Amino acid sequence: MKNNEQLFERAQRSIPGGVNSPVRAFRSVGGTPRFIERAEGAYFWDCEGTRYIDYIGSWGPMILGHSHPAVTQAIRDAAVRGISFGAPTEAEVEMAELLIKLVPSMEQVRLVSSGTEAAMSAVRLARGAAGNGERRKIIKFEGCYHGHADSLLVKAGSGLLTFGNPSSAGVPADVTQHTLVLDYNDAEQLEQTFAAYGDDIACVIVEPIAGNMNLVRATPEFLDVMRTQCSRHGALLIFDEVMSGFRVGLGGAQSLYAIDPDITVLGKVIGGGMPLAAFGGKRAVMQHLTPIGRVYQAGTLSGNPVAVACGLATLTEIQRPGFYESISDITKKLVDGLTAAARRSARSAGKEGDHGLAFSGDSLGGMFGIYFAADVPRRYADVIACDIERFKRFFHAMLVRGIYLAPSAYEAGFVSMAHDSAAIDATIAAAELAFADIG
Numbered sequence: 001m002k003n004n005e006q007l008f009e010r011a012q013r014s015i016p017g018g019v020n021s022p023v024r025a026f027r028s029v030g031g032t033p034r035f036i037e038r039a040e041g042a043y044f045w046d047c048e049g050t051r052y053i054d055y056i057g058s059w060g061p062m063i064l065g066h067s068h069p070a071v072t073q074a075i076r077d078a079a080v081r082g083i084s085f086g087a088p089t090e091a092e093v094e095m096a097e098l099l100i101k102l103v104p105s106m107e108q109v110r111l112v113s114s115g116t117e118a119a120m121s122a123v124r125l126a127r128g129a130a131g132n133g134e135r136r137k138i139i140k141f142e143g144c145y146h147g148h149a150d151s152l153l154v155k156a157g158s159g160l161l162t163f164g165n166p167s168s169a170g171v172p173a174d175v176t177q178h179t180l181v182l183d184y185n186d187a188e189q190l191e192q193t194f195a196a197y198g199d200d201i202a203c204v205i206v207e208p209i210a211g212n213m214n215l216v217r218a219t220p221e222f223l224d225v226m227r228t229q230c231s232r233h234g235a236l237l238i239f240d241e242v243m244s245g246f247r248v249g250l251g252g253a254q255s256l257y258a259i260d261p262d263i264t265v266l267g268k269v270i271g272g273g274m275p276l277a278a279f280g281g282k283r284a285v286m287q288h289l290t291p292i293g294r295v296y297q298a299g300t301l302s303g304n305p306v307a308v309a310c311g312l313a314t315l316t317e318i319q320r321p322g323f324y325e326s327i328s329d330i331t332k333k334l335v336d337g338l339t340a341a342a343r344r345s346a347r348s349a350g351k352e353g354d355h356g357l358a359f360s361g362d363s364l365g366g367m368f369g370i371y372f373a374a375d376v377p378r379r380y381a382d383v384i385a386c387d388i389e390r391f392k393r394f395f396h397a398m399l400v401r402g403i404y405l406a407p408s409a410y411e412a413g414f415v416s417m418a419h420d421s422a423a424i425d426a427t428i429a430a431a432e433l434a435f436a437d438i439g
C-alpha cells in the first residue's frame with residue numbers, strides 16, 4: 001500500500017522540495033502533500049485511497065470538474081491524429097477565432113504553453129509597441145502574480161513611488177530596476193507615478209480581479225484611472241486574465257468592468273487542464289510580433305493540437321446558456337454557507353461582536369476567497385493582516401474531513417460545475433465542525 005509520507009520522502013530525493021511547483025508543497029501550512037492518483041467531477045483521490053472534495057481545480061483550469069466526458073473524448077481523438085506537428089493546424093485557427101469572439105478587447109491572439117510565457121511575451125510586446133519602442137518602465141501591483149519571468153518577480157521596496165526589488169534569488173536588481181511596484185486599488189499613487197515617469201512607461205500589467213493574494217476585486221475607479229492614464233501617456237494596458245478569464249464570466253473581468261485593455265493574457269481555463277495559454281490584443285499592437293514585426297516570440301509546442309482540442313472542448317461547454325449563472329450560484333452558496341457556519345460557531349462559543357470570529361468571504365463566478373478577517377480585503381496590506389495561524393488550523397481541520405482547500409491563505413479557491421449540492425452541503429457541514437475545532 002502506497003502512502004503520502006513515503007512518496008513525499010522519495011520525491012524529495014529526486015525533486016527539489018518534492019514538488020514541481022512550490023505551492024503544492026504544503027510548506028506554508030505544514031504537513032505532507034497528498035499525492036493524487038485520479039480525479040472525477042468535484043473529487044480527487046490520493047494514493048492512500050482517501051477522497052477529497054477539490055477546491056483548487058488544478059489552480060483554476062478545471063472549471064467543468066475532472067474527467068469531463070466531452071473533454072476526455074476530445075483529447076483522445078486529437079492524440080490519435082498526432083500529438084505535435086510544429087506546423088499550423090485548423091484547430092489553432094478555430095481557437096484563435098473563438099478567443100477573439102469571446103474576449104471583447106482582443107482582435108488577434110497568439111497561443112503559447114503557459115501563463116508565465118504569455119505574460120512575459122505580453123510585456124515584451126508592450127515595450128516593443130508603445131511609443132517609439134524605446135520605453136523602459138513597466139508598472140505592476142504588489143500581490144499580483146504574472147508568472148515567474150525575471151522582470152515580474154518583483155516586490156515593492158521602501159518609499160512611496162518604489163522601484164521594485166527582486167523577489168527571487170537569481171534575479172539581478174538591474175533586471176527589475178524598470179519595474180515599478182505600486183499598491184493595488186490605489187488610484188492616486190498610480191496617477192502620481194504617471195505624472196513622474198509617464199513618457200518612459202511602456203505598460204501597466206494588472207490582474208483586474210486579483211487571485212494571487214487570495215481573491216481581491218479591483219475597484220471600478222482604480223481600473224478606470226488606469227485606462228485613462230495609460231491612454232493619456234501612450235502606455236499600453238495589459239490585463240492578466242490568466243485566472244479571471246472564463247472564470248469570473250464568459251468575457252472575463254474586462255466585460256464585468258467594461259474596460260478595454262490593449263493586451264489580454266489568458267491561460268488556465270482556456271486549456272481545460274492542458275498546457276495552453278495565450279496573449280492577444282489590438283491588431284495594431286499584435287502586428288509588432290515576428291514574423292511580421294520586430295518583437296521576437298516563439299514556441300516549439302505553441303498551439304499544441306492535443307492541448308487545443310482540450311481547450312476547445314472546455315470552451316464549448318462553458319458557452320452553454322446559464323453556465324455562469326449556475327457556477328456563480330454554486331460558489332455563492334458555498335461562501336454564504338461558510339460565513340454562516342463561522343458566525344454560528346462564534347455565537348456558540350460566546351464570541352460575538354468585535355471580539356467574535358473574524359471571518360469573511362467573497363466570490364465572483366466560479367472563484368472565491370475566504371479570509372480570516374472581519375472584512376473582505378481590498379489591498380495587499382489587508383490580505384497579509386489576515387489571521388494566518390487560524391487559516392492554517394482551519395485548512396488542516398478541513399483536510400482531515402476530506403475537503404481540499406488551497407494550502408495557502410494567499411490563494412483563491414475554485415469551484416467547478418461538477419460541485420453539486422451534495423458536495424457543497426458536505427463542505428459546509430465539515431466547516432461547521434472545523435470552526436468548532438479551531439476555536
Ligand SMILES: *Cc1c(COP(=O)(O)O)cnc(C)c1O
Nearest residue numbers: 114115116145146147240242243
Ligand atoms: C497562474 C497565473 C499565471 C502563471 O501561469 P502559469 O501557467 O502557471 O505559468 C500568470 N498570471 C496569473 C494571473 C495567474 O493566475
